[in-house]
Amino acid sequence: MVLAFLRSTIKAAKDNGWKAALEEVKKQGLVTSLLDGNLLATKLWTDDGARLVGVDKLGNKYFEKKVNSQFGRHRWVEYADKKQYNASAVPPEWHGWLHYITDHTPEQLEDLKPARYGIEHKLNRSGEGDAYIYHSKGHALNPKQRNWTRYEPWQPT
Amino acid sequence: MVRGSKCYKVLQARGNANFRCLISPGCKAATEAPAEGTILRRNAAPISDSGYCRSFNYAAFSSTKCSQPESCTRIPLNLMRALANRSIDVSSLGASSSVQRTPVCSGSTGLIGSGGGLQSVRHLQTLAVTPTGPKIIKADTEETIEVSVDGHSLQIPKGMTVLQACEVAGKEIPRFCYHSRLSIAGNCRMCLVEVEKTPKPVASCAMPALPGMKIKTDTPLVKKAREGVMEFLLLNHPLDCPICDQGGECDLQDQSMVFGSDRGRFTDTKRSVVDKNLGPLVKTVMTRCIHCTRCVRFASEIAGVPDLGVLGRGGSEEIGTYVENLMTSELSGNVIDICPVGALTSKPFAFTARSWELKSTESIDVSDALGSNIRIDSRGPEVMRIIPRLNEEVNEEWISDKTRFSYDGLKRQRLNEPMIRRPGGYLEPVTWRAALSAVAQAVHQVKPEEMAGVVGKLADAESIIALKDFLNKLGCENTWCEGIGANIDADVRSKYLLNTTIAGVENADVFLLIGTQVRKEAPLLNARIRKAVRNNRAKVATIGPPIDLTYDHEDLGDGTDALIQIAEGKHPFSTLLSKAQHPVVIVGAGVFERSDKDAVMAVVETIVDQAKVVRDDWNGFNVLLLEAAHAAALDLGFVPGVTAKLLSKDHLKFLYLLGADDIKPDDIPKDAFVVYQGHHGDRSAYRANVILPGAAFTEKEGTYESTEGRTQQTSPAVPSVGDARDDWKIIRALSEVVGVQLPYDSVSAVRARFLAVSPNLFRVDELEPPTVWPQSITPRSSSSKIESSPFIKAIDNFYMTNSICRASRTMAQCTSAFANLKQI
Numbered sequence: 001m002v003l004a005f006l007r008s009t010i011k012a013a014k015d016n017g018w019k020a021a022l023e024e025v026k027k028q029g030l031v032t033s034l035l036d037g038n039l040l041a042t043k044l045w046t047d048d049g050a051r052l053v054g055v056d057k058l059g060n061k062y063f064e065k066k067v068n069s070q071f072g073r074h075r076w077v078e079y080a081d082k083k084q085y086n087a088s089a090v091p092p093e094w095h096g097w098l099h100y101i102t103d104h105t106p107e108q109l110e111d112l113k114p115a116r117y118g119i120e121h122k123l124n125r126s127g128e129g130d131a132y133i134y135h136s137k138g139h140a141l142n143p144k145q146r147n148w149t150r151y152e153p154w155q156p157t
Numbered sequence: 158m159v160r161g162s163k164c165y166k167v168l169q170a171r172g173n174a175n176f177r178c179l180i181s182p183g184c185k186a187a188t189e190a191p192a193e194g195t196i197l198r199r200n201a202a203p204i205s206d207s208g209y210c211r212s213f214n215y216a217a218f219s220s221t222k223c224s225q226p227e228s229c230t231r232i233p234l235n236l237m238r239a240l241a242n243r244s245i246d247v248s249s250l251g252a253s254s255s256v257q258r259t260p261v262c263s264g265s266t267g268l269i270g271s272g273g274g275l276q277s278v279r280h281l282q283t284l285a286v287t288p289t290g291p292k293i294i295k296a297d298t299e300e301t302i303e304v305s306v307d308g309h310s311l312q313i314p315k316g317m318t319v320l321q322a323c324e325v326a327g328k329e330i331p332r333f334c335y336h337s338r339l340s341i342a343g344n345c346r347m348c349l350v351e352v353e354k355t356p357k358p359v360a361s362c363a364m365p366a367l368p369g370m371k372i373k374t375d376t377p378l379v380k381k382a383r384e385g386v387m388e389f390l391l392l393n394h395p396l397d398c399p400i401c402d403q404g405g406e407c408d409l410q411d412q413s414m415v416f417g418s419d420r421g422r423f424t425d426t427k428r429s430v431v432d433k434n435l436g437p438l439v440k441t442v443m444t445r446c447i448h449c450t451r452c453v454r455f456a457s458e459i460a461g462v463p464d465l466g467v468l469g470r471g472g473s474e475e476i477g478t479y480v481e482n483l484m485t486s487e488l489s490g491n492v493i494d495i496c497p498v499g500a501l502t503s504k505p506f507a508f509t510a511r512s513w514e515l516k517s518t519e520s521i522d523v524s525d526a527l528g529s530n531i532r533i534d535s536r537g538p539e540v541m542r543i544i545p546r547l548n549e550e551v552n553e554e555w556i557s558d559k560t561r562f563s564y565d566g567l568k569r570q571r572l573n574e575p576m577i578r579r580p581g582g583y584l585e586p587v588t589w590r591a592a593l594s595a596v597a598q599a600v601h602q603v604k605p606e607e608m609a610g611v612v613g614k615l616a617d618a619e620s621i622i623a624l625k626d627f628l629n630k631l632g633c634e635n636t637w638c639e640g641i642g643a644n645i646d647a648d649v650r651s652k653y654l655l656n657t658t659i660a661g662v663e664n665a666d667v668f669l670l671i672g673t674q675v676r677k678e679a680p681l682l683n684a685r686i687r688k689a690v691r692n693n694r695a696k697v698a699t700i701g702p703p704i705d706l707t708y709d710h711e712d713l714g715d716g717t718d719a720l721i722q723i724a725e726g727k728h729p730f731s732t733l734l735s736k737a738q739h740p741v742v743i744v745g746a747g748v749f750e751r752s753d754k755d756a757v758m759a760v761v762e763t764i765v766d767q768a769k770v771v772r773d774d775w776n777g778f779n780v781l782l783l784e785a786a787h788a789a790a791l792d793l794g795f796v797p798g799v800t801a802k803l804l805s806k807d808h809l810k811f812l813y814l815l816g817a818d819d820i821k822p823d824d825i826p827k828d829a830f831v832v833y834q835g836h837h838g839d840r841s842a843y844r845a846n847v848i849l850p851g852a853a854f855t856e857k858e859g860t861y862e863s864t865e866g867r868t869q870q871t872s873p874a875v876p877s878v879g880d881a882r883d884d885w886k887i888i889r890a891l892s893e894v895v896g897v898q899l900p901y902d903s904v905s906a907v908r909a910r911f912l913a914v915s916p917n918l919f920r921v922d923e924l925e926p927p928t929v930w931p932q933s934i935t936p937r938s939s940s941s942k943i944e945s946s947p948f949i950k951a952i953d954n955f956y957m958t959n960s961i962c963r964a965s966r967t968m969a970q971c972t973s974a975f976a977n978l979k980q981i
Contacts, residue, residue, distance in 0.1 A: 150539045151568040151878050154838025156576065156584035 029082040042078050054105060056094050075100065088124035302368040307375060319361035319372055320348050328374045331383060331412045333390075333497045334449035335362035338553065339458060345390070345449050347412065349382040350374050358382045380416075387417035390447050393428045393472075394498070401445065403499030405512040409447065430475055436483035437970035438490055438562055440507050446476055446500035452492040459555070460486040461687050461707025476500070483974060486707075487680035487955055490561040494544060494554070503542060505562055505967045510534075510541045518874035519546055521861055522560040523615050523785035523854045524959065527659060527679050528863030529556045533564075533855055533874035540564045540855050540875055550660045550924065551867065557680040558971070559955065559962060564855075566965030570838045572850035573879025584848065589880065593894040596847050599830040600895050603810040605632030612638040612795055613816030613835065614784035614959045617859025617871070618918050619907045620834075620851075620884035621786065622793050623899060624815050626910070627888050630897040634798025635809070638790035639819045640783050640951075642749035646758070647791040651927035654788065655682075655865040656776040657741055658924065663689050665777065667737035668697040669730070671720065671761060672948035673745020673781055674704045677955045679864070682781065683707065696737075698730050701747050701948040715947035717757060724763040735768040739777065742770050746783040746951030756943040771930050778930075781864055783951055784959070785854075788862035792915040814841050815884065816851065818960050834887055836878075839960035849891075850881035853961065857883050858904065860911070860918055867924040868917055 009028075013021035025031070033039040050065040059080030066074055075098055079085035090098055093106040102109070125131060135142035301312040304319075306326035313322045318341070323330050333345035343363030350361045353371035358378060366372075373379065391413060398404045430443040448467070453476060456465040464484045468475050478484070484492075492501050515534035522529040522543075529552035534542045543564050545556040575592035576584040587595075600608070610628045612621050621638075628636055637643060646652050657665065662685045675683040683706060689695040690708040697710035700719050713719035713730060722728035734740050742765055748757050762778075764770070770777035782788055790796075809829050814820065816835035822844040825831060833845035836853040854861075856877040862868050877883075882890075885907055892899040901907045911918040917925035952958055956968040956975070 150537070151571045151573070153573045153879065154570045154842065156838070156842070 032082040036082070039079075039082060042076060045076065046078065053097070054094075054107075056091055056106070058089055058091070060089060060094070062094060062098065072100070084128075086124065091121040302366065304366050304368070304370040304372060306372045313366060317366050319350060319352070319359065319364045319366050319370070322366040322370075323350065323361060323372060323374055330361055330374065331416050332362055333408060333412075333447060334451060336451050336454075336495060339451060339454040339495075342450050342454065345447065346386045347383065347390070347416075349379060349386065351376050351378050383416040384418045387413055388421055388423075391417070391421060392423045393444075394447065395427060395444050397445075400508075401442075401499040402440075402502040402507055403445075403496075407499060408497035428472060433477045434481070434483070435478070435501075436485075436489070437967065437974050438504055438558055439484060439492060440502045440504040442500055442502070443475065443477070444500075445498050447498055448474055448476065449497055450476070451495045451497065452476065452501055455492055455495055456484065456486065456489075458691070459684055459687070460488040460491070461684075462486040462489075465492075485975060487557050487559070487676065488555055488684060490558045491545070491555045503562075505565060506542045510536050515541055516874070518855075518872050520855065520871045520874060521869045522556060523861060523871070524559045524563060524962065525557065525679050526782040526784055526787055526864035527551060527681055528785065528861055528867060528869050529560055529681060530869070531556060531560060533872075535855075535874045538875050538878075540567055550658070551863065552681050555681060555684065559958070559968070562967045562971070563956075563962045563965045565967050566837075566961040566963070567853050567855055569966070570960075570964040571853075571878045571881075572836055572838050572842065572848055573881060574850060575880065576845075576848040578846045584845075589882075589890070592847055592849060593891050596832050596849075596891055597894040597896070599811055599832075599846070600631065603830070606635070606800075607808055607810040608633040608813070609635035609637075609806075609809050609811070610813040611815065611817035611820060612636075612786055612790050613814065613818055614640060614786055615854060615961070616786040616790070616815050617854070617857065617861055617884065618789035618793060618911065619860060619904065620815055620888060621790050621795050622907065622910055622914060623885040623888040623892075623901075624813065625793060625795050626899055627892045627895075627897065628813065629798075630892070630899070631895070634800050636795050637797050638787060638795050639817045640746065640749070641787050641791070642751070642754055643797065644754060645749065645791065645796055646755075647794055647796045649927070649929060649931050650792070650866065651771075651776065651778065651930050652758075653780045653782065653791050654927055655743075655779045655781055655863075656771075656927060657779050658865045658926065659685060659863075662686055662741060662779075663692070665689050665737075665739045665741040666693050666695045667734055667740045668695060668710075669723070669734060669740070669742045669764070670697065670699040670701065670710075671742065671744045672701045672747030672751075672757075672951075673699075673743055674702060674747070674950060674952060675743065675745065675781065676704055676706050677952040678746055678783055679781060680955075696733060698733075701745065702950045716945045717760070717943055717948075718945055720757070720760050720764070721943065724760045724767070726767065731764070731768065734764070734770070737768070739775055740768055740770045741777040741779060742768075743779045743781050745781045747948035749783075749951075750949065751944075751946075753942060753944045760943060776926075776930065785861050785863075788864055788866060789860065789915075789918060792862060792918060793911075794914070814845070816960065817841060834884060835960065836881065837960035837964050839963055849887050850879065851884040851887060852877040852881050856881075859884075860908070860921065862918060865924060866917065866926060868919075868921050870921050 009021050009024050012024040028043075029039065030043075033043045046063055047065075049067050049069070050063040053062045053064050053075075055061050061078040061080070062075070063078065064075050077090060077094070077098055079089055081089065091106075093109045096102040096109065097105060104112070135145075137144075137146040138148060139145060301314050303310055303312055304322050305311070306323050306328055309326060311322070311326055313325050317325070320330050320332065320335060330348045330350065332348040334342045335345075335348060341363050343360045346360055348361045349358035351373040352359050352364070353373070361372070390409065394409065398407070398410060401407070404410065428444070430446065432441045432443050435441055450467060453465045453467060457463050462485055464478050464482055464486070465476060466479055468477060468479065490503070493503050496502075512534075514536055516536065518533045518535065520531055520533050522531045530546035530548040531543050532546045533540055534544065543556070543561050545552060545554050545561075547554050574586045575589050577587050577592060577595050579585050608628065608631065610624050610633065612624065616638075625636055628634075638645075641653075659682055662682065665686075666689070668686060668689070675686060686695070686697065686706070687708045690697060697706065697708065698713050699706070699710055700713045700715070700717075702715050703712055711730070713723075713728070719728060719730075723731040723734070726732075734742075742761065744758070744761055748754055748761075751757060765778050782791075806824050807826055809826055812820075812825060812829050812831045814831060814833045814835070818835070818837075818839040818841045820841060822840070825844060830847075831841070831845045832847045832849065833841050834849040834851050835842070836851050836856075838848075842848055852873075854871045855874045857871065857873055859871045860868060861871065883904075885904070889899050889901065901910060908919055917923070954972055956971040957963050962968045
């Protein structure tokens with residue numbers, strides 16, 4: 001419940017003064033959460049029973065709550081980026097855990113990861129100017145542009 | 158086949174037309190229907206003249222009243238008609254209609270377009286050449302037996318097998334090992350049929366049909382037998398059809414669909430066999446092999462190389478080369494076609510296309526002079542493969558490896574845009590307009606005597622006639638075709654064609670091969686000779702460079718000594734030749750380029766006369782031309798004209814090379830302007846001042862004449878590359894820019910021009926055998942004396958003979974793979 005959050009804020013205020021408490025509010029993204037129902041619902045859901053399973057390299061937090069929760073809704077993520085978030089922020093190693101594909105945590109999954117063709121995870125930036133644009137096989141901008149000339153012309157020396 | 162009757166009709170139809178004597182410029186031919194015909198040099202018809210042409214060696218007729226009779230050789234028209242209409246017995250006419258002997262005018266005829274003249278007095282002996290073909294079995298009751306197939310009784314010739322009897326009855330019998338051109342093996346058991354009163358099903362391919370046999374092909378027993386055999390064949394056959402290159406054209410696939418069971422009972426592991434290396438052409442996946450031994454039989458019987466064999470028995474049976482050995486045959490690619498499964502497939506074609514994606518175009522091969530019938534399989538703008546087409550009279554169902562595998566040369570080193578050599582020495586791509594006007598400018602700056610035109614190996618007849626007309630219109634007679642020598646005699650067709658015909662060679666019993674390496678020059682003709690050796694026990698003797706011909710032959714030395722001895726009757730072989738029933742003399746390309754060619758030919762003709770090689774019913778004198786363009790070039794008279802100063806190339810200032818790549822750059826004067834028209838940047842392109850890109854044989858509809866005189870046409874399978882154009886169109890366009898416009902705008906108009914010059918080129922897919930054999934030959938230049946120098950090898954490397962082969966990677970691989978082997 002939201003109580004856990006309030007508790008942590010009050011604790012910060014008691015320990016370090018109100019300035020620290022405000023920083024904690026900002027860090028927790030309370031203001032943004034108040035305006036964004038999705039985030040607020042996640043905040044409200046993250047109560048005492050929730051266990052923080054891990055934090056990925058982007059800062060996303062992964063929670064699990066096994067008691068008093070509906071099975072199948074007992075794992076969730078709290079995005080680090082409160083403004084531009086979407087599902088592609090979840091890296092593949094957490095994806096499996098988050099979607100109940102595996103019970104392995106990423107630390108365990110690291111050992112299973114194939115070394116040969118794993119590439120770094122990238123967020124989907126479609127619509128944000130960094131989208132992937134497909135160029136056809138014959139397009140000049142395609143770095144792997146196909147040469148449709150099926151013969152080699154003679155090159156006079 | 159002589160299509161004389163057609164000519165006869167034309168003759169009647171044109172009854173009152175204007176027939177002009179083409180050999181005597183002053184001759185004013187009457188307009189009456191000719192009562193007598195004038196034998197003329199072929200090739201003499203000028204462009205403007207619609208000279209009437211014969212299917213024989215005559216270009217035109219003149220009327221009775223020829224104003225210069227002494228310059229004409231005459232032949233009575235009734236004899237001509239007799240020749241034309243084959244229903245008349247020619248031999249009976251021979252006595253009544255005496256052929257007059259009158260000198261033929263020699264020297265310049267004054268007509269543009271004249272070839273070399275008949276410079277000797279000769280009279281003509283007419284021949285009744287019987288067309289050779291498959292022997293027709295007469296429906297004689299003594300020769301035939303009666304069998305019944307599925308209840309229908311039929312008469313079949315004695316000696317047929319049960320399988321052939323079923324084929325006659327229209328019943329298709331599944332088979333793997335049986336092949337009509339190979340010996341019978343009977344080891345696949347797929348052709349089992351039921352014969353009444355036999356306890357077991359019989360293998361129909363190996364069982365001779367006997368009188369009264371009751372054959373059943375659609376009984377439950379036969380069905381069960383086929384299913385069983387198919388199940389056994391599939392036991393060890395891998396299930397890799399989706400990645401198998403034979404997929405879609407596989408006999409095993411097809412027959413298992415039709416005759417096989419819908420399930421197998423085999424649960425063990427399949428056996429696997431180590432693949433064999435047969436060289437750069439044939440890929441082997443020996444696990445797929447069903448041991449039909451077709452390839453073994455093809456190699457030993459037709460190709461004549463005992464390289465393949467069967468090792469082991471039962472489950473450990475394998476096909477292979479006994480020791481690590483390549484398949485050293487020019488016909489090795491054919492094992493790909495006869496292999497009923499995917500065990501032997503094409504290495505260059507591997508994994509490039511599936512058979513059902515390909516567009517097939519029926520065409521003609523140009524890599525040698527035989528004109529093999531091929532099918533060009535293409536996908537989009539690419540030729541994917543070339544496979545043979547059935548033509549019993551030419552290539553049966555085989556083609557040589559050069560024909561089959563040199564297609565990848567069509568994709569490399571292509572000339573795709575016109576180029577002009579700039580003063581700096583570099584070639585600059587230009588527009589057609591600029592290139593043609595550059596050529597025109599050069600043409601206008603030289604005298605006709607300083608020009609020359611050379612036709613290369615792969616030129617089609619359309620471009621040859623266009624180039625000849627173009628140069629003749631400019632007044633140039635320096636024209637020759639490379640590879641057939643400078644002083645070739647193009648007057649009479651029988652002197653430069655394979656008169657016996659390719660199929661007719663099979664009937665011969667004694668061969669004399671002079672200056673030819675048949676195996677390299679025409680591998681399929683060599684296979685025919687081999688067939689004659691196997692079937693008729695024919696004796697073969699060679700005079701020329703030693704070569705393994707794949708059959709027993711007597712090597713009479715590589716010089717002319719043996720030739721002279723045979724002519725003088727001192728050689729033991731001369732008696733063999735004169736006693737032969739069907740002797741064959743083949744003069745090859747080793748003779749063409751000799752300086753004493755006329756003397757050698759005179760000796761050969763003496764031998765031919767003495768041994769009666771040319772008779773009324775048999776013409777055994779053969780010239781084996783080397784390249785696809787040769788026969789058409791000779792028919793069209795693309796030979797040096799009478800005014801040509803050929804041998805001295807120093808005076809040349811303008812040289813037009815129509816795909817001619819064998820001319821050495823050093824022989825071309827430094828200041829000469831060289832135009833190269835062709836499709837490959839081969840040797841001559843480096844010397845060219847202007848390059849005009851033409852189309853390759855897969856990209857145009859070109860007429861080619863084979864060495865036996867058969868006219869055939871290629872068909873365009875793929876588009877021409879870049880800015881390249883059809884060859885005759887380039888010359889036609891150039892003629893307009895130069896100012897001597899050729900009078901044809903369409904390909905049909907060019908072919909109409911054939912009618913005027915050499916009408917046999919107009920009749921596509923027909924063999925036009927020469928019907929006239931001149932006797933009492935005085936050699937053209939009696940001054941030349943025979944030398945004892947050895948005959949040269951016309952082909953040094955079988956895989957590298959023309960510009961397409963030289964651009965081909967596969968041919969280069971063959972060259973390196975077979976370079977160290979003794980034979981090829």
